[in-house]
Amino acid sequence: MRVHHLNCVSACPLGGLLMDGGNGKASMGNASLSARLTCHCLLVETEAGLVLVDTGYGTRDVADPRGRLSAFFLALVRPELREEMTAIRQIEGMGFDPRDVRHIVLSHLDFDHAGGLDDFPEARVHLLADERDSAMAQATALDRMRYRPQQWSTRHNWEVYVEGQGEPWFGFACARELAGVRGDIVMVPLVGHTLGHAGIAVRREDDWLLLAADAYFYHGEMDPDRPRCTPGLAMYQTLMEKDRKARKRNQRRLRELGRAHGSEVTIVCAHDVLEFERLAGRRHDVPIGAEEGREPSGRQYASAGARTPVGSWRGMGGTAASPPESHW
Numbered sequence: 405m406r407v408h409h410l411n412c413v414s415a416c417p418l419g420g421l422l423m424d425g426g427n428g429k430a431s432m433g434n435a436s437l438s439a440r441l442t443c444h445c446l447l448v449e450t451e452a453g454l455v456l457v458d459t460g461y462g463t464r465d466v467a468d469p470r471g472r473l474s475a476f477f478l479a480l481v482r483p484e485l486r487e488e489m490t491a492i493r494q495i496e497g498m499g500f501d502p503r504d505v506r507h508i509v510l511s512h513l514d515f516d517h518a519g520g521l522d523d524f525p526e527a528r529v530h531l532l533a534d535e536r537d538s539a540m541a542q543a544t545a546l547d548r549m550r551y552r553p554q555q556w557s558t559r560h561n562w563e564v565y566v567e568g569q570g571e572p573w574f575g576f577a578c579a580r581e582l583a584g585v586r587g588d589i590v591m592v593p594l595v596g597h598t599l600g601h602a603g604i605a606v607r608r609e610d611d612w613l614l615l616a617a618d619a620y621f622y623h624g625e626m627d628p629d630r631p632r633c634t635p636g637l638a639m640y641q642t643l644m645e646k647d648r649k650a651r652k653r654n655q656r657r658l659r660e661l662g663r664a665h666g667s668e669v670t671i672v673c674a675h676d677v678l679e680f681e682r683l684a685g686r687r688h689d690v691p692i693g694a695e696e697g698r699e700p701s702g703r704q705y706a707s708a709g710a711r712t713p714v715g716s717w718r719g720m721g722g723t724a725a726s727p728p729e730s731h732w
């Protein structure tokens with residue numbers, strides 16, 4: 405399976421080094437009061453069509469930020485709302501038809517991960533049941549600011565999974581195949597940041613890639629010998645955490661996973677520029693299509709830049725059957 409790395413809109417919170425540890429500096433050319441954080445999403449080419457892992461911000465967030473996002477988080481994380489950085493525009497830039505995105509696997513429903521859902525109204529969306537329930541409950545003032553029902557027009561397409569009934573994956577008790585998606589993409593519950601937060605693991609040729617999303621925020625936190633975080637990101641994680649004990653425990657488990665299985669699993673989080681640029685092989689503020697879309701795809705799903713792709717998933721008759729709601 406081919407995995408592409410998309411940064412679906414950067415955040416530029418105030419705080420500079422105290423926030424991102426200088427991660428964004430190399431790209432930005434100089435030190436700045438603004439930190440740089442990515443919204444690291446994956447686009448996976450599978451036999452069953454394109455699978456998007458997390459969605460970042462979407463075109464509707466770009467068009468109407470105040471109607472879609474809370475004033476509090478707009479001021480705090482300061483997203484750089486460039487439409488060309490949304491998932492749908494980057495996918496188009498690669499020459500794909502966005503309707504070929506058959507599945508979306510979500511780590512959680514925070515505004516900066518779920519904003520792009522509305523751009524893919526036909527995709528089936530996979531997430532943990534606890535995340536859906538907690539987001540819909542809108543229980544606290546903070547929940548109402550982080551979870552934005554304005555972004556959930558695709559609710560009827562959501563498939564939810566119950567934590568605790570899965571299969572083992574590198575010592576993590578619960579991960580399993582998702583309805584309509586082959587077992588090469590699994591959800592790994594990593595609760596703490598939210599109550600239904602999950603990492604998503606994708607099997608690559610030589611290893612697994614685990615997008616741990618917001619289970620941690622800074623690459624230094626995965627250092628097995630001297631885990632460390634910037635003060636700004638430590639504060640942000642504390643502000644946003646739903647279950648501190650679970651969050652800390654899962655960070656320890658991720659460090660242990662990296663130590664014991666580092667050659668078999670590559671772990672990345674959602675918001676670290678350094679991790680993103682290392683894996684993507686390009687600057688975080690450049691859309692993927694700008695560099696790769698002009699080249700013919702390795703596989704012939706679509707001709708670059710074509711409106712109607714040649715041999716699209718649709719044309720290949722790859723419509724998945726609709727199994728009942730899955731539990732694990």
Ligand SMILES: [Zn+2]
Nearest residue numbers: 514516618674
């Ligand atoms: Zn996030």
